Amino acid sequence: MPQDDEQGWITESNNNPEQQDNVTSLADRIGGLSTEKAEQADQGEKAEQGDQPQQPQQPKQELEVSVTLADQQADPNSPLYSASTFEELGLHENLLKGIYAMKFQKPSKIQERALPLLLQNPPRNMIAQSQSGTGKTAAFALAILSRINYDSSNPQAVVLSPSRELARQTMSVIQQMGQFTNVKTAFAIKDAIPKGSKVDAQVIVATPGALVDAVRKGQINAKEVKVFVLDEADNMLDQHSMGDQSIKAKNLITSKPQILLFSATFPDIVRNFAAKFAPAANEIRLKQEELSVEGIKQFYMDCDNLEHKFKVLVELYELMTVGQSIIFVHRRDTADEIAHRMTAEGHTVVSLHGKQESSERDLTIDSFRDGKTKVLITTNVIARGIDISQVNMVINYDMPKTASGKPDSETYLHRIGRTGRFGRKGLAVNFIHDKESWKVMNSIEETLKKEIIKVDTSDFDAMEAIMKKELKD
Numbered sequence: 059m060p061q062d063d064e065q066g067w068i069t070e071s072n073n074n075p076e077q078q079d080n081v082t083s084l085a086d087r088i089g090g091l092s093t094e095k096a097e098q099a100d101q102g103e104k105a106e107q108g109d110q111p112q113q114p115q116q117p118k119q120e121l122e123v124s125v126t127l128a129d130q131q132a133d134p135n136s137p138l139y140s141a142s143t144f145e146e147l148g149l150h151e152n153l154l155k156g157i158y159a160m161k162f163q164k165p166s167k168i169q170e171r172a173l174p175l176l177l178q179n180p181p182r183n184m185i186a187q188s189q190s191g192t193g194k195t196a197a198f199a200l201a202i203l204s205r206i207n208y209d210s211s212n213p214q215a216v217v218l219s220p221s222r223e224l225a226r227q228t229m230s231v232i233q234q235m236g237q238f239t240n241v242k243t244a245f246a247i248k249d250a251i252p253k254g255s256k257v258d259a260q261v262i263v264a265t266p267g268a269l270v271d272a273v274r275k276g277q278i279n280a281k282e283v284k285v286f287v288l289d290e291a292d293n294m295l296d297q298h299s300m301g302d303q304s305i306k307a308k309n310l311i312t313s314k315p316q317i318l319l320f321s322a323t324f325p326d327i328v329r330n331f332a333a334k335f336a337p338a339a340n341e342i343r344l345k346q347e348e349l350s351v352e353g354i355k356q357f358y359m360d361c362d363n364l365e366h367k368f369k370v371l372v373e374l375y376e377l378m379t380v381g382q383s384i385i386f387v388h389r390r391d392t393a394d395e396i397a398h399r400m401t402a403e404g405h406t407v408v409s410l411h412g413k414q415e416s417s418e419r420d421l422t423i424d425s426f427r428d429g430k431t432k433v434l435i436t437t438n439v440i441a442r443g444i445d446i447s448q449v450n451m452v453i454n455y456d457m458p459k460t461a462s463g464k465p466d467s468e469t470y471l472h473r474i475g476r477t478g479r480f481g482r483k484g485l486a487v488n489f490i491h492d493k494e495s496w497k498v499m500n501s502i503e504e505t506l507k508k509e510i511i512k513v514d515t516s517d518f519d520a521m522e523a524i525m526k527k528e529l530k531d
């Protein structure tokens with residue numbers, strides 16, 4: 059039976075007394091592999107960067123957040139808290155070097171909880187839930203890097219992501235974490251695998267359709283995969299989204315891998331299927347009231363109609379560029395239209411959506427990640443997973459709805475979770491312009507039990523004051 063612990067986390071696991079030993083032996087297995095890389099890095103040489111397309115640059119850690127972060131990591135009620143150090147989690151020293159090179163000091167709660175379970179032997183499946191921006195990527199990246207047999211160059215781990223942008227970001231994390239190992243990585247995303255070639259890499263980060271395609275064409279050998287990760291798993295298993303492709307991918311991986319499902323949200327309807335997809339899994343879950351991230355403050359602006367909504371957005375431009383902002387809309391053509399109109403009014407904004415060419419999408423997200431563009435207008439395509447620490451405002455220009463038109467509180471959580479990353483502060487502003495959007499917002503507010511506060515559309519000084527107050531440390 060799942061046990062409810064003192065921090066409100068529900069953990070179900072077999073408390074294997076040999077767990078620590080197993081972890082150590084795993085660590086031993088990758089020992090001695092990568093001193094070469096460590097030396098290279100010590101001498102200031104660049105570690106191998108892997109395959110095309112290039113992974114995006116990660117934003118630098120900001121000094122000013124480190125004090126409050128230390129406080130949060132010391133607070134048992136915070137999702138960033140942990141009682142242990144990375145050393146105590148039994149990770150190999152070359153992975154510890156990677157972690158510290160990324161300037162991580164202590165594990166977050168999900169990392170502390172999940173890693174011992176992920177590394178136990180024999181391997182067990184895992185369904186892991188933790189709030190947005192709390193470090194789930196590092197948890198599964200470290201599990202993957204701990205399980206690889208570095209003497210074989212066959213594919214041994216596959217990560218499925220819902221978007222190419224998230225796949226590229228995840229690849230970057232795996233490569234940074236593994237920079238002191240000899241890990242070989244490759245993408246299976248659109249336009250990444252040259253025709254007729256075979257993928258020769260231990261870790262593959264993929265989108266589901268591209269993976270299925272490459273395995274069927276014999277470009278990826280899926281017979282020795284040991285770890286299969288579905289990031290944003292509720293979305294990947296959703297029949298209205300990528301469910302079919304994920305099932306096909308699983309069926310093509312014939313080696314009975316350890317299956318890891320990660321997400322900030324697991325609605326009941328998907329959870330049952332998840333339990334079938336990853337049978338007998340260890341499970342870490344959140345209660346409904348724990349889903350919201352404390353550092354993200356939520357507001358709404360009551361607009362008169364569609365045109366007024368656009369005007370309000372334009373008025374907010376200056377505030378949106380104080381840090382960086384993401385504006386979410388429902389449709390691709392709305393994203394383009396707003397970007398076009400705002401550009402015509404002299405503002406610098408970019409749009410990103412699934413109808414654009416891969417190369418254009420890569421350029422757009424990279425320039426946003428580098429801070430060269432400050433305002434990104436997009437659809438749900440990047441509602442999940444994207445981690446850009448400077449994003450301090452998210453605007454729901456259109457409120458999120460499911461395919462059948464119902465209020466979509468999961469997508470809402472993921473969208474607003476693009477800000478407030480790992481202890482940072484952020485603002486979410488909802489634009490309401492008719493009865494329908496009002497209904498959707500009320501329903502989401504009720505589901506998440508977090509107040510959404512009104513800001514007057516004619517009082518931008520009030521919005522500025524809110525920003526100053528809410529975003530200061």
Ligand SMILES: Nc1ncnc2c1ncn2[C@@H]1O[C@H](COP(=O)(O)OP(=O)(O)OP(=O)(O)O)[C@@H](O)[C@H]1O
Pocket residue numbers: 161162163164165166169188189190191192193194195196321322442443444445447475479480
């Ligand atoms: N232990 C740590 N110490 C400091 N920073 C960390 C630590 N773990 C992760 N981070 C940073 O926290 C940020 C958020 O991590 P990550 O993107 O993995 O979150 P997530 O839980 O996967 O979020 P989402 O649900 O939105 O996908 C990243 O910038 C990452 O580098």
